[in-house]
Amino acid sequence: MSDLFEITYINPGVTSFTRSAGGMLQMETSGDLFAEITIRRTYPMSRPYEYLSVWTKDDKEIGIIRNIKELDDESREALVAELKLRYVIPAVTQIISIKAEPGLWTFQVKTDRGDLQLLMRNIHEHIQSIGVNRLIITDMEGKRCEIKDTESLDAASRKQLSKVI
Structure with a gap:
């Protein structure tokens, strides 16, 4: 039924x-x-x-x-x-660093609401592509941020992001 x-x-x-x-x-x-x-x-x-x-x-x-x-x-x-x-989702304005350690990824980013650190075990489970050049990143604790347009990031940030995407 x-x-x-x-x-x-x-x-x-x-x-x-x-x-x-x-x-x-x-x-x-x-x-x-x-x-x-x-x-x-x-x-x-x-x-x-x-x-x-x-x-x-x-x-x-x-x-x-x-x-x-x-x-x-x-x-x-x-x-x-x-x-x-x-629905507050900070917008990433700059990627400071993306580091891989055994079993853990660390993202250090600047957002429109301040600096943010995101921790992830399997990075590909935590990055969601929403349309062209738009990403939502959610860490293990549920913290989220958004990259509204990857192409609008500065060159150093795009280089950091290219390590994982």
């Missing part, structure tokens, strides 16, 4: 997102107010502003927003701000 799942899409014409007096994101739709909601990306890398999942504070899904562009300006701004808070 197969389980059937019904997806509830949120109607952007009768929905608004705002911040409460306490700063919590809230949603009003068809006269119903949902206080303290969270937004989760269903496709965080390929469609960061499409198919956004809206959840209650009790961890129950309310529904899916097909595309943030369908919402009014105030709602769109509230969601973009919330997503930036929830």
Whole structure:
């Protein structure tokens, strides 16, 4: 027997997102107010502003927003701000070094949020290619950073990266 799942899409014409007096994101739709909601990306890398999942504070899904562009300006701004808070991924601006030691790789990088050290056992399990020249690097502890465009890195950084890619 197969389980059937019904997806509830949120109607952007009768929905608004705002911040409460306490700063919590809230949603009003068809006269119903949902206080303290969270937004989760269903496709965080390929469609960061499409198919956004809206959840209650009790961890129950309310529904899916097909595309943030369908919402009014105030709602769109509230969601973009919330997503930036929830999905912080430092952008690599420079690779200082990539070193291999027995059983461990160490990346020293500069990001738009400061210096970062990443430790990995099997480097190829921790580097994910997202499109052309874009990489997500996740270390053993779950720390992540992004190289938005490998070609935009300085020559020394590209040389360091060429050791492993």
